[in-house]
Amino acid sequence: MSIDKQDVQKIAHLARLALTEDDVDQYQHSLSSVLALVEQMQSVDTDGVEPLSNPLEMTQRLREDIVTEENRRDAFLANAPKTDAGLFLVPQVIE
Amino acid sequence: MFKQSISTLAQQLRNKEVSSVELTRLFLDRIQQIDPQLNSFITVSDELALQQAKAADERIASGNATSLTGIPIAHKDLFCTEGTLTTCGSKMLNNFIPPYESTVTSRIQQAGGVMLGKTNLDEFAMGSSNENSYYGAVKNPWNLDKVPGGSSGGSAAAIAAGLAVAATGTDTGGSIRQPASFCGITGLKPTYGRVSRFGMIAYASSLDQGGPMAKSAEDCAHMMQAMAGFDDKDSTSSDTLNDDYLANLNAPLTGLTIGLPKEYFGDGLDANVAKTITTAVKEFEKLGATIKDISLPNLQLSIPAYYVIAPSEASSNLSRFDGVRFGHRCEDPKDLIDMYTRSRAEGFGTEVQKRIMVGTYALSEGYYDAYYLKAQKIRRLIKEDFVNALKDVDVIMGPVAPTTAFGLGSKTSDPVAMYLEDIYTLSVNLAGIPAMSVPAGFVDGMPVGLQIMGNYFAEAKLLNIAHQYQQQTDWHLQTPTLPEGAQA
Amino acid sequence: MNWEVVIGLEIHTQLSTKSKLFSGAAVGFGAKPNTQTTLVDLGMPGALPVFNKEALRMAVMFGHAINAEIGMTSVFARKNYFYPDLPKGYQTSQMDHPIVGKGYLDVTLDDGTTSRVGITRAHLEEDAGKSLHEDYQGMTGIDLNRSSTPLLEIVSEPDIRSAKEAVAYVKMIHSIVTYLGICDGNMAEGSMRCDINLSLRPKGQQEYGTRTEIKNVNSFRFIEKAIYTEIERQADILEDGGRIIQETRLYDPEKNETRSMRSKEDANDYRYFPCPDLLPVVLTQEYVDDIKASLPELPSQKAARFQSDFSLSEYDASVLSSSRAMADYFETAYGVVKDAKLTANWVMGELSKLLNQDQLDVENSPVTANAFGELLVRVKDNTINGKTAKDVLQAMWQGEGSADDIIEAKGLKQVTDTGAIEAMIQSILDANAAQVEQYRASDEDKQKKMIGFFVGQVMKASKGKANPGMVNPILARMLKG
Known part of the structure; x- marks a missing residue:
């Protein structure tokens, strides 16, 4: 299965990656070769096989409903590219 | 001194033959002197290391030391370390100082381990050669023209070169075992859920597992004593009781049944590597083990299943790197979409972007069933292969990789060819079982690793088997000679 | 043309747990920005979620209250999309295996009629943070206090046929969740938010028309008004021969109109898959039965x-x-x-x-x-x-x-002492001798009308303290003379 340039652009948009024209060419090629590699799965009969998400097939543990964390805003904001008044700042969002 | 085992060093520290500060200085000096050739460290945390060493000396003096107290250890740079740069090998996290400590590094710290610094890796652990690092490729101490393997290449190279006594690594598809094999050291990928993933920057959550890398199985056992065990901060952490990893190292191997899967010795395996593995297996017969031929029929399918599941999970795990709360943000974004797309395109390397896109595609509408769901079904087939095989045999042995370390740059032009090299390691992660790489000989001066795979939570057994082998052989004691006279 | 409106509602109910759905941060309204966050809520690299026991219990309680099947195995899935107040780039929700399956509610309208509204499902999910659009250096501010707050999203079938019915249904859900004590019901603070899916079709037609989704309506009154105005808008378009565009709209209470939202994700492809950081939530029958038995x-x-x-x-x-x-x-x-x-x-x-x-x-x-x-x-x-x-x-x-x-x-105690009342009445009769004469000369009908005058005088004299039940018969007896 190969993919075309438009597919690459669509995927890149979903994944929020800015690609140049050259990048699109390159990824079209490299994504196609990965998809070709994984294509061999399709020949395997998996009817009736349950998908496996977690190797141990454990079940979810539950946490007590208690507040265990304190306010550490300053430490958490320290890595942010841009902040003001305790907020993370991003380019204006228009709704 | 830098070649000693953890047990010996712990004894010497307790006997005051050496202090942790002296030992730490020795390693820091070696890093300064030797690492410029290897590039195995991204960050060397001198000051912190000496502080921790001083505290360790005090703890040893007060008489409540563990075997790791005062031992200089390096951490793969994807474990979050509070206050110390954690890059994950990416430009994206070029300036990321975590506000918290991962469970693994915190447990080693609590045991008294001294952190020398953070080791190089393939970006976000995606790679098998350590060439995908924003901070430059790592070189193999046995031959500077060759790769150390990946993604935990920095940890493997540092141990092989005597720049750290032991190190942490992570293994999603072979990232502990393959570099251990290429660099001639011992590495253990524990059962999925045995070592906490809290604070480990995720690549593929259902496959990732942290583990120890060291010179010997015994040293790995010392590391596991501190690292392993239930963590209530990780929902996928197993609450199965921990074994004592040191207690049974010396148990005899009589009666052990070893399975050799025919699929591990087929086409594509280098003949000399095959010979080395076969010789190693014979050594176990001498120790009282029985050999049995077995089959893991779906082995070949582990490559496609892995290259769907891992990128799919990664595509979602890496969405948090959006330039909002941490990590790289592009200059002067003109709007939101521009900020996202440029920050991510600039911050992630080619291989990472490629895997994000593969995963995005595999999960997208109309393709989910054909890719992701199909891969998960195949994952079950692969798991069942192991479960069935391990009903008849105690452990499974085979090579870690089809060849010894390859040349730097020799496979970068064809990434898919490099994916195929992971054939012997991927299935273990898909099944979630534990496996080790143990030095078993050399081909043309380059180390070869023997892979030992066991049943769920059989880490103590694997360490026992590897330790017994290392009592009979000295492959793990070999050290490379570095150019310019620096002795490794 | 005669249009029939078809409405389905998605109600986001904030569960009143102490801590968040996946972290130990406090849940609360009105805290300073980003002071109620943890590594998990901020989506820090390496942070991992652990599921809140109480949120699970609350969801199961709700399931019982709407006569629903309880999901004995529920699975958290990731809904992937980028938005600045969604820190991980995905929302942890439930897709194929929700905690609450099919149920229903019988809704009583003001006119006394009852109709059954089917509930498709109710699932647990984490809330996102808030984008603050006031000007911060020309930028938008992100507050993640609300991030990872537990929500129960209650999805109805498209069974609702009027604005009144929609409001009655939402009121009923509101009363159930507050009765159960699983939500504070404070709509002004966003504890209950409603998405309205609405379409029109000619009366008698089976298939549904194209629907629009009105997001985040947060009061009963606005729900009703938003529905009326959207019905009107759609009917106008359809009657002019136009077509409804399937889109997300926002209700503006000031202008009382709905308007199109710039789409969050132009090509909606959320790439749901089971969250590998969380495991299937498996319930025992005993657990489910115990909750049912202890339901208020x-x-x-x-x-x-x-x-x-x-x-x-x-x-x-x-x-x-x-x-x-x-x-x-x-x-x-x-x-x-x-x-x-x-x-x-x-x-x-x-x-x-x-x-x-x-x-x-x-x-x-x-x-x-x-x-x-x-x-x-x-x-x-x-x-x-x-x-x-x-x-x-x-x-x-x-x-x-x-x-x-x-x-x-x-001193408001009513006078109930017969003697005191008789004395009071006597002085009134003495002071109004002429009226008494007139009363006694009248026929029974006339007398009935006249007695009110005397009662009023007595009550006035007693400053309202005379017991009217006693005044009447005594007065009647004394007037007879």
Whole structure:
């Protein structure tokens, strides 16, 4: 299965990656070769096989409903590219 | 001194033959002197290391030391370390100082381990050669023209070169075992859920597992004593009781049944590597083990299943790197979409972007069933292969990789060819079982690793088997000679 | 053309846990930005979620309350999209295996008719943070306090056919979740938010028209108004021969109109897959049964009990059981006075009037249910009459003390001493001799009309304290002479 340039652009948009024209060419090629590699799965009969998400097939543990964390805003904001008044700042969002 | 085992060093520290500060200085000096050739460290945390060493000396003096107290250890740079740069090998996290400590590094710290610094890796652990690092490729101490393997290449190279006594690594598809094999050291990928993933920057959550890398199985056992065990901060952490990893190292191997899967010795395996593995297996017969031929029929399918599941999970795990709360943000974004797309395109390397896109595609509408769901079904087939095989045999042995370390740059032009090299390691992660790489000989001066795979939570057994082998052989004691006279 | 409206609702209910769905951060409204966050809520690299036990219990309680199948194995999935207030780049939600499966509610409308609204599912998910669009250096500010707050999203079938029915349904959900104590029901603070899916089709047509989704409507009144205005908008387009575009819209209460939102994700492809950081939530039958057994009385059950135990009318019973606080108030006051009809009349009458007047919820009534009951005891035992009781309640409302204190202090005790009443009547009759003559000369019909005059005089003279029940017969007897 190969993919075309438009597919690459669509995927890149979903994944929020800015690609140049050259990048699109390159990824079209490299994504196609990965998809070709994984294509061999399709020949395997998996009817009736349950998908496996977690190797141990454990079940979810539950946490007590208690507040265990304190306010550490300053430490958490320290890595942010841009902040003001305790907020993370991003380019204006228009709704 | 830098070649000693953890047990010996712990004894010497307790006997005051050496202090942790002296030992730490020795390693820091070696890093300064030797690492410029290897590039195995991204960050060397001198000051912190000496502080921790001083505290360790005090703890040893007060008489409540563990075997790791005062031992200089390096951490793969994807474990979050509070206050110390954690890059994950990416430009994206070029300036990321975590506000918290991962469970693994915190447990080693609590045991008294001294952190020398953070080791190089393939970006976000995606790679098998350590060439995908924003901070430059790592070189193999046995031959500077060759790769150390990946993604935990920095940890493997540092141990092989005597720049750290032991190190942490992570293994999603072979990232502990393959570099251990290429660099001639011992590495253990524990059962999925045995070592906490809290604070480990995720690549593929259902496959990732942290583990120890060291010179010997015994040293790995010392590391596991501190690292392993239930963590209530990780929902996928197993609450199965921990074994004592040191207690049974010396148990005899009589009666052990070893399975050799025919699929591990087929086409594509280098003949000399095959010979080395076969010789190693014979050594176990001498120790009282029985050999049995077995089959893991779906082995070949582990490559496609892995290259769907891992990128799919990664595509979602890496969405948090959006330039909002941490990590790289592009200059002067003109709007939101521009900020996202440029920050991510600039911050992630080619291989990472490629895997994000593969995963995005595999999960997208109309393709989910054909890719992701199909891969998960195949994952079950692969798991069942192991479960069935391990009903008849105690452990499974085979090579870690089809060849010894390859040349730097020799496979970068064809990434898919490099994916195929992971054939012997991927299935273990898909099944979630534990496996080790143990030095078993050399081909043309380059180390070869023997892979030992066991049943769920059989880490103590694997360490026992590897330790017994290392009592009979000295492959793990070999050290490379570095150019310019620096002795490794 | 005659259009039929088809409505389905998605109600996001914030569960009133102490900590977040996947972290130990506090949940609360109005905290300073980003002070109620943890590594997990911020999506820090390496942070991992652990599921809150209480959120699970609350979801199962709700499932029982709507007669639903409980998902014995539920699975968290990731819904992937980029938005600045969505820190991980995905929302942890439930897709194929929700905690609550198919259920239903029987909704009673004001006209007394009942209709059944199917509930497709209810699933647990984490809330996102908030984008603040005030100008911060020309940028948008992100506050992640709300991130990872537990939500139960309740999805109805497209069974609703009018704005009134929609509001009745939402009110019923509101009353259930507050009865269960799983949500504070505070719509102004966003504890309940409603997405309205609405389409029109010609009456009699089977297939659905194209729908629009109106996001985040957060009051009963706005739900009703948003539906009316959207019906009108769609009908106008359809009648002009136009087509409805499937899109997300926003209701603007100031302009009373809906407008198109710039789409969050132009090509919606959320790439759901099971969250590998969380494992399947598996319940035992015992766990589910225990929750069912310990479920509090629900509004409909309470209304039925009020009718059978207290002989209240269907209307009274439904008003008094509409909120748990109101029902509790009623039952506590009843416990003091032991007269259901009297309590019902006063709770629904004077008390509600005063609450409305001061815009208070019954929880915040300045007069407690017990104190209110004590007032009613004095009405019942004729210490004061109804009119005086209203004045006493007013004084109690102002914090002047208990009913008895006020009655005592103001000397409002009703006169029930026959001798005293006779004396009072005698002086009135003496002072109005002419009227008495006239009365005695009149026929019975005329007399009936005239007696009011004398009662009024007596009440005036007693300053309202004479018991009217006693005044009437005594007066009638004495007038006969």
